[in-house]
Amino acid sequence: MGCQLSGGDPVRSVVSRLARLERRNRLSTAPQRLRIQYGYLKTLPDDYTGPRHVVTVRQLPPVEPGEDWYEWEERPGPEQCRK
Numbered sequence: 001m002g003c004q005l006s007g008g009d010p011v012r013s014v015v016s017r018l019a020r021l022e023r024r025n026r027l028s029t030a031p032q033r034l035r036i037q038y039g040y041l042k043t044l045p046d047d048y049t050g051p052r053h054v055v056t057v058r059q060l061p062p063v064e065p066g067e068d069w070y071e072w073e074e075r076p077g078p079e080q081c082r083k
Helices: 010-028
Strands: 037-042 052-060 068-076
Touching: 037 052
Parallel strands: 037 068
Antiparallel strands: 052 068
C-alpha cells in the first residue's frame, strides 16, 4: 500500500522532511524588527493643491530611551531623486 522511502518508516520520513521545511521557512520569513518614529509634521497650507512630499528636517533628542523623534516638513512638488 504506501511507498517505502529509503528503507525507513514513510510517515517518519515525511514528518522529518516537513519539520525541516518548516524550520527553513521560519528562518527565511522571520519578522523584521518594527521601528516606530515619533515626530512633528509641518504641513503645507490647506489651500495648496499640487503634489507634495515629506522630508526629514532634523532628529530631535529622545523623550524616552529607545524612542526616535523627528521634525518632518511637507514640501511642494514631487520628491527629488538623489544622485
